[in-house]
Structure formats: C-alpha cells, structure tokens
Amino acid sequence: xxxxxSAEVSFSVEAGLNMNNKNDKKQRLPTxxxxxxxxxxxxxxxxxxxxxxxxxxxxxxxxxxxxxxxGSAAWERIEPARERLNGATxxxxxxxxxxxxxxxxxxxVPLTVEIDSPMSEDDFIEAVYLYAGGNPTPELLDVYLTxxxxxxxxxxxxxxxxSQSVLALARTNRGxxxxxxxxxxxxxxxxxxxxxxxxxxxxxxxxxxxPERLEPGQIGEVRTLIDHPMxxxxxxxxxxxxxxxxxxxxxxxxxxxxxxxxARLYRAISANPYLRFPIxxxxxxxxxxxxxxxxxxxxxxxxxxxxx
Amino acid sequence: xxxxGAGTLLAAGGLRVYAGRPSHAHVAVVGGGFGGATAAKYLKxxxxxxDVTLIEPNRRYYTCPFTNLYLGGLRxxxxxxxxxxxxxxxxxxxxxxxxxxxVDVDGRRLKLAEGSEIAWDRLILSPGIxxxxxxxxxxxxxAAEKAPHAWKAGPQTHLLRRQLEEMEDGGTFVLVxxxxxxxCPPGPYERVSLIAHYLKRNKPRSKVLLLDxxxxxxxxxxxxxxxxxxxxEMVEWVGLSxxxxxxxxxxxxxEVETEFGTIHRASVLNVVPPQKAGLIAxxxxxxxxxxxxPVDPNTFQSRKAPGxxxxxDATEAAPMPKSGFVANNHGKVTAxxxxxxxxxRAVPKPTWANTCYSVIAPEWGITVANxxxxxxxxxxxxxxxxxxxxxGAPADFxxxxxxxxxxWYAAISQDVWxxxxxx
Numbered sequence: 001x002x003x004x005x006s007a008e009v010s011f012s013v014e015a016g017l018n019m020n021n022k023n024d025k026k027q028r029l030p031t032x033x034x035x036x037x038x039x040x041x042x043x044x045x046x047x048x049x050x051x052x053x054x055x056x057x058x059x060x061x062x063x064x065x066x067x068x069x070x071g072s073a074a075w076e077r078i079e080p081a082r083e084r085l086n087g088a089t090x091x092x093x094x095x096x097x098x099x100x101x102x103x104x105x106x107x108x109v110p111l112t113v114e115i116d117s118p119m120s121e122d123d124f125i126e127a128v129y130l131y132a133g134g135n136p137t138p139e140l141l142d143v144y145l146t147x148x149x150x151x152x153x154x155x156x157x158x159x160x161x162x163s164q165s166v167l168a169l170a171r172t173n174r175g176x177x178x179x180x181x182x183x184x185x186x187x188x189x190x191x192x193x194x195x196x197x198x199x200x201x202x203x204x205x206x207x208x209x210x211p212e213r214l215e216p217g218q219i220g221e222v223r224t225l226i227d228h229p230m231x232x233x234x235x236x237x238x239x240x241x242x243x244x245x246x247x248x249x250x251x252x253x254x255x256x257x258x259x260x261x262x263a264r265l266y267r268a269i270s271a272n273p274y275l276r277f278p279i280x281x282x283x284x285x286x287x288x289x290x291x292x293x294x295x296x297x298x299x300x301x302x303x304x305x306x307x308x
Numbered sequence: 309x310x311x312x313g314a315g316t317l318l319a320a321g322g323l324r325v326y327a328g329r330p331s332h333a334h335v336a337v338v339g340g341g342f343g344g345a346t347a348a349k350y351l352k353x354x355x356x357x358x359d360v361t362l363i364e365p366n367r368r369y370y371t372c373p374f375t376n377l378y379l380g381g382l383r384x385x386x387x388x389x390x391x392x393x394x395x396x397x398x399x400x401x402x403x404x405x406x407x408x409x410x411v412d413v414d415g416r417r418l419k420l421a422e423g424s425e426i427a428w429d430r431l432i433l434s435p436g437i438x439x440x441x442x443x444x445x446x447x448x449x450x451a452a453e454k455a456p457h458a459w460k461a462g463p464q465t466h467l468l469r470r471q472l473e474e475m476e477d478g479g480t481f482v483l484v485x486x487x488x489x490x491x492c493p494p495g496p497y498e499r500v501s502l503i504a505h506y507l508k509r510n511k512p513r514s515k516v517l518l519l520d521x522x523x524x525x526x527x528x529x530x531x532x533x534x535x536x537x538x539x540x541e542m543v544e545w546v547g548l549s550x551x552x553x554x555x556x557x558x559x560x561x562x563e564v565e566t567e568f569g570t571i572h573r574a575s576v577l578n579v580v581p582p583q584k585a586g587l588i589a590x591x592x593x594x595x596x597x598x599x600x601x602p603v604d605p606n607t608f609q610s611r612k613a614p615g616x617x618x619x620x621d622a623t624e625a626a627p628m629p630k631s632g633f634v635a636n637n638h639g640k641v642t643a644x645x646x647x648x649x650x651x652x653r654a655v656p657k658p659t660w661a662n663t664c665y666s667v668i669a670p671e672w673g674i675t676v677a678n679x680x681x682x683x684x685x686x687x688x689x690x691x692x693x694x695x696x697x698x699x700g701a702p703a704d705f706x707x708x709x710x711x712x713x714x715x716w717y718a719a720i721s722q723d724v725w726x727x728x729x730x731x
Binding site: 100 | 487488489522523524548549551567568569596597598624626627686687688689
C-alpha cells in the first residue's frame, strides 16, 4: 500500500480537446460557450480526473464534429484513416468489432477485433489500424499480423473520451482494404466517481501467459500486460503544468525469431496496455515478447513452447 | 379485495384472465422491489381510479441493500423484510403472489406461472437482475450452493453468513467482483468492509481478498482510506491490471484461477457473477445484445415494445447506477409518464437523483450523490450536481454519514412498502 501514489490532477476538458488536435481542428472544435469554453478560461470547469482525463470529457455531453459529418462512412470522417487508405475504397462491414454498446468507464473499454481470414501463407490479414474519431487524437493502435497467429483476432483496452464510433481498417497481403466500425456510448456513472491512483514502482513490470504445450495445428492464446501509466500528454498536474506524454509505443511478439504480431500503440491505449492474441506455432521453440517505451527503454520476456 | 371479483373473467377454455374494470385503465406491474412497488403505489397516488395489479412471487420481500450489514453482524435479517399490506389496504393495489412467466406484447397479456393471465393497458416491468450462469467458467447454479453469490437477498445471504460463522480463524475470505455493469456498484466493496469487520471481531487472524475484473471502482479512494483506517492489512484488493480478473471457478476446491494463471484458494468463496436483466424482460423481447433493456430516457418506455415500460436494475440507464435508490426514482417518474400517457397529456420533464451510501465499519459511512436529467435525448449527470464525501474527513463526519445511511434505509422502506422502523 505504501507504493500506491495518488496522482490527483485537475483536468480541463476543453484544454484537453484543443491540444494536439491539429489534423481536424477546424471541423471538430466545440463552439466556445461562455460558461465553460476556452474563451473564458477563468471559469473553465475543472473536472476530477478519470484516468488520463479522457473519460471526463463525456460529462460535457457535446459531440463536436460528428453532427456535421453524418451520412458518410466512418472511414471518410477520420482524416488519418483517409490518409492511410490513400484513395482506396475499403470493403465495409468486413471487420467485426466487439465493444460494449454502453460503457460506464471510458478509461478502459474492452475491444476485440475479428476478421474472417484463413491466415495462410498466401492469404492473410497483414495490418489492422484502429481509430476513434472523437478522441483528441484519433489513432488507437496499428497491428501487423502474420500467419503465425493462425486466426485474425486480438483484444485490447482503449480510452474513449466520449460517445463515438470506433473504426477499424485492415489490409490483406494482396493489398485489399477492409473496414468496420461500431458506435459506443460512454457515460460516467456517479457511483463510479473515483481518484486516479497507480503504482509507480511497478512501471514496466510485465505479465504474460502462453500455452506451454500445443497439439500440432492447434491455435493457442497469448495474454500480455505491462504496467504503465500511458501518460497522454493531455493532462495537467496540481500546479497546472502539463504532464509530458510517456507511453509504451511498440510491442512485438516473435516465435523462434519470426514475427507473430507487432503493434504500434498510441496514447489512447489504456493504462497497463493489454494485448490478447492467438498463436499457431510451427513446431516447438521460444516465444519472445518485447515492449518499448517512447523514452527508448524496453523490456523483453521469453517462454518455451512445445508442440506435439 | 372487492376489485378482484369485479374484473375477473372466465374465458371459454376456463382460463382465468384478470382485466381490471371495463371502464378503467389497467396497469400491470411485475416485480415488488424498489422499482415495482414504488411504481404501483405512485400510480394509485397520481390516479386513484386506475386499476393497478402488482405481480410478485414473494409475500415478504427482502432487500439486497443492507444485506452487507447483516453479513457483518450489524443488523438482523428480518429488519430487511417488507410486505405488501400497505399497497393493498391503503392504496388499493391488487397484489398477485405469482411469477410472471411470459408476455404477449401485441395481445397485451401477461402469463403467470400458475396458469392465469392478466390483460393490461400498460405494463411496467421491474424484474431486477438474473445471473449469466456459466459466463464465468465453472460458476453455475450448482456452484452457487458451494460458493454463494449472495447478490439477491434470501437463502444465498444466509448461506454466506453460515459459511463465515463456520470459517476457521486464519482463513481467507475471497470475493470475486465482476466487470461493469452490475447491480450496486459499491456493493462488493461495502461487503468486504463489513465482512472484515466481522472477522476482525471474531477471527482476527483471517484475511479478506477482493479479486476484481476492473481497475477502478465506485468511491475507490474512500474505500481504500477506510480499509486502511479500520482493517490495515487484513483487506487486500487486486485490480484487473494486477491480475485480479478471475476466469475460472472451481467450486469444489474453493479455488479460482486468474487471467495470468494465479490460483487463489479460499476458505469462504463469494462470487458476484456477470449479470443481465431479469427473466421477464427477455421473455418480453425488450432486451438487446447486452442482456439489458434499452429505454426511452424520458419515460422508460421500452424502445422495442410500445406500452411496455421497464425500470430499475434491468435497464440501460447509465450513468445512473443500478441501485435501489435509482429504482425508487424510476418508479415515480415512470408512474407519472404512464399516467400522462393514459390521460393523453404531455409527459412531465423528468429528473432523477441517487445517493449510494456505503458503510465501511460501524459508525463509519461514505456516500456518492448525483442528479440526472435528459440532455440532447440522452441521460446525463446534471453538471455540478453531486460528488463523493471528502477524503480525510473527521470521525464525526463519517459517523453522521453512517447514520444517514440507516435513516435512508428507514425512509425509503417506508416510501416503497410502508414499513416503519421498529420501536
């Protein structure tokens, strides 16, 4: 209990939304209102922090930007997604996103992505890109898959600062694009009001669970977690100074030195990043997992896996 | 009881159908808890000539709120029981002690377990929760006889109490807490507090371990402060990121396995399982894929079945929590909406309030309070309307909050069932 530090920070919703919003500032910024807008910073509403401040914005009840863009596909509304597609039109509805329709805690929303694919050497999903257009920055996670996962399915936990649509794009090894999206309503329950605490001593501590033994051809499941606050860079400390961004930005899983799954993590991945994914090893060997922080610091873990 | 004969019809096949008086609208209410009993009573208050039937299988209803005080030895179980005499005798509600089994939404009929039917003009469902048996591997109805949930008041509550009494000094009480949403967000945390109180008094070498599928919970800072103050190292909370999520229960060995493979062995194992809306909501076809009931926020009329209103824990009413306080508010607001609808008047603009009281130790309480409204077609907290008790508050502040909790229970019991505190 001694190592548990209370990071109590006030966070201004509007300040958070304005920061790092250069891509779509014009279309997305809320109209300033005298009571709470940036035009009158002296009366800005300071909210009690919910992890990384992101969830707090749901209290404003505003959905800036979305109303202006209704009617177009989710991937057309998010600029980095359009850039990623670079003119290609994805096959919509081809990705299954499993997310709660209503969530009471925007700081850790469970998300599972599933795509129907044989994941064979000549037909597989090679990349999945996830976006939340209503967050201060839309990028959530980029995942690079190989046939060694056996099945195109993975789970993580994300931060959503308000009700919005979560978008997934996927590219096959043949260069075809797929898309899928899902609406999530984010509320903040009064019975859930709380302070933010995390354990500074445990940062970079990892947890991994891998199947020790699989039958040939059997697909196993890997669960990984690393203790990390995933500081967004959008919060202020008690003195009103911004807390710098500090996140895990890369995760790699390898089997006998070959990539199974690689991920680029953004600031909207929840504290203590969690990834769960399948593994279909082609024999016995060593599974290795690497996490890298944006400071350059990294940590690795290896496990023996037997097949047959 | 004169009402009963007046509206009872015998259909051709001998089927008994109750339809109320021909010239009066008839509202059927399913479930006699905080939501349903309140709705029935306030329908009669707002429109005394309405025919109101309440269907509730228990003649005496025990509340889930305050069972933690019973488990901790602070309260007698019978003080949590309430009956329907006031509703029947003072308000003229027809109370049918039966279980609502099925609904014909188009035909506006309710089918009861013992074979009779009820014809209604408007239907209010307040069915509470059911458990998603098997959603947590190894935890089904049979498992609950060994590792109780005690998340509905009754035999399960007694079973857990008996197990605590039989537990050896130096044993470990383990509580498994679910993901959101679930009934009574602060409930698991109040429960471990008051069980720690019981153990500290009676079996001081014991330990209390809370394994949680969440990283944060209701009034977290205040609970942790209270645990440290009263129970020191006796209470340990393990959250999601510390491998607190249980993925398998072995009820015979009283063992649980967490996501990353830790096995915890309990002397007494209390599993609060994943939940969904009560049975009749599913039979009525008003639930969605989440297992809960989406409703129009202004009236709590089902989004799927016109004329059917759903209130209380069964609904998707976030950010309002699944609490008895909120269900009582739903009952009143929805009674007003139903009466307005029957009288073809505009529905009054709703507001709801909630306070969740939690008792951490005798004379030591904490609260969270909020007011809710409809804004842009969605439920939200009225900005600035509430908050939690201050941290680091002096003992007399906590003592007052514990007394407010007792006073709240007495007041709401009187409001819902007419139960007066003893003495």
